[in-house]
Amino acid sequence: MKKLFPAALLSVGILAATVTQAQKASTAYQTQGQTVRIKTKAADLQIQVFSPNTVRVLRFPVGSKATKTSLSVNKAPDKTPFETAEAGGVITVKTALLTVSLNRQTGLVSFATRGGKSLLQEGAQDSLFVPTTDNGQPAYRVQQRFKLSAPEGIYGLGQFQDGIMNWRNHAVKLRQLNQYVANPFLVSTAGYGILWDNYSATVFRDNAAGASFSAALGDCSDYYFVYGQTMDGTVAGYRTLTGAAPMFGKWVFGFWQSRERYKSQDELLDVVKKYRALRVPLDNIVQDWQYWGTDNHYWNSTEFGNPNFPHPQAMVDAVHALNAHLMISVWPSFGDKTAIFKDLNQAGLLYDFKNWPTDGGVRVYDAFSPKARDILWGYMDKNLFSLGMDAWWLDASEPEQFDREGKMDSTQTALGTYRRVRNAFPLQHNKGVFEHQRAASSAKRVFILTRSAFAGQQRYGAATWSGDIQGSWEVLRKQISGGLNFSLAGIPYWTTDIGGFFTGKTYPLGVADPAFQELYVRWFQFGAFSPLFRSHGTDTPREIYQFGNKGDWAFDAQVKFIDLRYRLLPYIYSLSSKVTRQGYTLMRGLPMDFNADPKVFSIDNQFMFGPSVLVSPVTTAQYSTKGADATQKGSTDFSTIKSQSLYLPQSAGWYDFWTGEKLTGGQTISRPTPIDVMPLHIRAGAILPLGPVVQYAAEKFTAPLELRVYPGANAEFTLYEDENDSYNYEKGAFATIPLRWNEKTQQLSIGKRTGTFPGMAATRSFHVVFVKGTHGAGLGTTIKADRVVQYNGSALTVSK
The missing domain is CATH 2.60.40.1180 (Golgi alpha-mannosidase II)
Incomplete structure (x- = not known):
């Protein structure tokens, strides 16, 4: 078979074992190093032992000469002792923790504990490899099916906006888009996980036929089985394979203020000064787009070309003098009159598909090219990092595009067609910024906020937010399951636009509308217990003083939760160290801590924040009513304190954080929810x-x-x-x-x-x-x- 991946990606691969004809005749498998090779009717199969609890299963079409090096997995197999045997047509590979078995008749692999307890089996399917074409060249669509046990719950796969928590009996397309993040790592309540190592658009589906991954393109079926025994252990195993999440500066866990966008340096500085004057905590101010100017031909120049930012160095210095940090927006696309565009274009490192904005000759760079990543950092370093910028907002890192089929798919990257590697674009984009800043300085920790992510991206100092979502109660509810599944997929840091990015359709009067204020306050309370705590959006400003003054309910409720967030920093920062050193997860789906309580498997509106705090966000309007039409403000009625039902998982008991009252676990209760209280239980x-x-x-x-x-x-x-x-x-x-x-x-x-x-x-x-x-x-x-x-x-x- 002809190689479909370019040499840049495939030159370092798994080398076939050299065996004699006598060896081939005398055994059904060969072992070399940590790899066991087996030929079946359907594929050339390899089982690689990475550690006592992790194996890789790799299948190529029979006779294929292609090889595969992972973009996501950066760990080489450990020298792990294992045993191989063959009996009754079954080949077994045993480590200290696992038994991996291949049935030679069916060609299917199964996984069990060393003691024989079944964990997972591959499921039968018509074909692993379905012929197709890739830009006119022969290629395959690749499928892999598994048989799950009836009671187990499955989670992860990235971030989606459908409100689904447990993926049993559901399907989802894993493809990078604004608001949708693909990370093909699945974690089970049975104590294992599967990392599907493919970079093309993939459909995951669980139905009566089994759970399956079906990728648009691939030379092989490639997945990692991680037996962590617990869900925490499984996520930690994923990070062992794909890289630890480095620590962020402590300031990252404070409060961030942002909007689309601050239109001058004076406006930005005034925000920080007002927070300090009000004695409301703040750690980060964010400068969104158009600091380069409003002409899209100069889009994303990385330079302060906007005359309203005449002294960027003085602006950065002033923010720092106020004991705050400054993050700035950088995109992966560039207008045709920018210097960076000219350098990238001359090197042939720009894509030619349509993206946003559609005017100004704006084009996306080839993040898969090391040279392109060098050029991007050169401009970021010279124009921004040299000023003392503290953090990067890598917006539209999917990247933003409109040619979702056709021309975009056939575009060539440094690693093959865009269609073949599209899901890994944000991984490579973030890699370039992280590695260059780490090489440039160790004085401040890299922090990247990015709109998309892929397997392994946590190792590049990156957090992700949920994209340009609408401001509504329904969307707020869906942020919880979206953030939890993102975290369960192994990337620990996530956030959301408090209040929703867009509000113009749902609340056209914006912050002046009490109905929006209630939504914002409840979203704000949820944000205070998200890994990162940030206010951002368009259509209406979100600074705290826009909601009134001290004594006004919307203002006071926010102050209460900002203060609580800062009081919790010793807890949060200590756990961030555990994230780095032990592969821990801060925002936790309830099955992570209460696996023995099946009632939690599909709860999508509660979560643990670290090991101690049960968070139950309020996701319905309780005190406000929207106006009769878009021109009228809503009204509020606080005469009666409302309540909310929630579930306390089975445990030794729970304490109401606000009252200290001790309650019994394993029951549904109702708690009062005045506007300044979100139910919290310890x-x-x-x-x-x-x-x-x-x-x-x-x-x-x-x-x-x-x-x-x-x-x-x-x-x-x-x-x-x-x-x-x-x-x-x-x-x-x-x-x-x-x-x-x-x-x-x-x-x-x-x-x-x-x-x-x-x-x-x-x-x-x-x-x-x-x-x-x-x-x-x-x-x-x-x-x-x-x-x-x-x-x-x-x-x-x-x-x-």
Whole structure:
């Protein structure tokens, strides 16, 4: 068969084992290194052992000479011991944890534990490889089917807007578009995951015939089976294969203000100054598009060509002087009068399909080309990074395009046709920016906000938001399942436009309409418990002072949740370290923590935020009514406090965060939802570290911490601290303090501190609170401590 991938992608592949004719005749399989090769009637099959819990299954058409190197997987197989055997027509490959079996008669692979417990089986299908063409050349559509067990739930695959949480008995097209993010990693409640390693548009479908991946193009069927035993272990296994998520600066977890767009540097600076004057916390201000000017021929020049930004260096310096950070928008497309366009065009590194904007000769660059990525960073570095920009907003990283078939599909990239590799565009685009900035400086951690993502993108310091969504209650509800499945697909950092990007159709009066204000406040509360907390949108401004003044309900409700978010930063930042070091997930679908409770498998409107906090967003209007028509404001009625039903998963119990009341798990309850309260419950057996109210994340980071202990079960938490930015943590410049609650002895142990870093406080004051029903545990900045202890790094014990 003719190679369909270009040499640039395929030159480093899996080399066929050299075996003698005698060996071929005497055995049904050959082993070389970590690979077992088996010929079946349908395909040349390879089973690669990556680790005791991870194997790769690779099939090529019989006699194919093609090879495959992954764009997503950057890990080589470990030298893992394994055993092979053949009996009764079945070839087995056994590791310390897994048994992988191939039935030679059917050609199907099955997976079981080392002890024989069945995990997953491939399902029969008409053909693995269906002939087609790729830009006139022979090619294949590739399919792979699996048989799932009846009770298991399956999650992940990326971010979608259909409100589906559990993919059982559903189908979805994995293709990058605005609002839709394809990441073909599937995780099961049975403790395993499947990474489908293909970069073309793929349909996933689960029905009576089984669960299947069907890719538009491919030279082979290529997937990784990860047996993590738990869903957390499986996601961690995915990150082991595809790369750890590096830490972000602590400021990233604070509050961001943005809009489409700030039209001058004075306007942008005034926003930061107003937040500081109001003493409302803020860590990031975002400059969206057109800082380069309004003529699309100069689209995305990466230069401040707009006369309303006459002194960009002074603007950046002023933001920093206000203890805030500045993020700026960069697209993967360029107007035909920009210098970067000319350089890319001269090198033949621009695509020729239609994209937005459609005027100005705007064209997308070839992100699959290392040279093109070099050119892009050269301009970003010279024009923006040199000014001290703190972060990148890589907008439209699908990329934005209109020729969704035909000309776009046949466009050539550095790695083959666009149709063949389209889903991996955001992976390569983010790779270029991350790797270049890391090479340029270690003084600040790379942070990228990007509209699309693909398997492995977490290793490039990238987070994703849910795209240009509409502002409505229905869409708010769907953000929850969208964000959860994105996180379950292995990429830990996600966010949404608070209030929805577009509001003009649903709330044409915007922020002046009390009906929109209620939607925004409830979305804001959800945003405060998303991995990243940001306000952004068009049609109406979103700054907090647009909603009134202190004493106005919409203003006060936002302040309450901004302050709560900043108080939670010790918890969030510690968990971000766990994300990096242990492959943890911050925004957690309920099956991750309550796998033994099948009632949670399809709950799509609640989630865990870290190990301790159960979040139940309010996703319906309770106090407002829309106006009779678009010209009229809605009205509000707060005379009666409304309530919301929610489910408390089976556990040792739960505490209402706002009242301290202890409740029994495994039941549906109703909780009051005044406009400034979103139901939050803390797991019995939790330790929740809280900091002071601050104006920005790094302020007062050595101040006393409150340690809230929620009795009912044993608990542990590791408090993590470092310099708050830079990559010195990779060199060991960080400290950890283990915290443990013993339910039997009713004692909190604050363990010996490990590690050190510049600026670390030698001693700390901990205000310990043993939560009980008499506490109003979230209604003030602090509550009275049961014990106050001084900690100098040595272990100590605090009794209740």
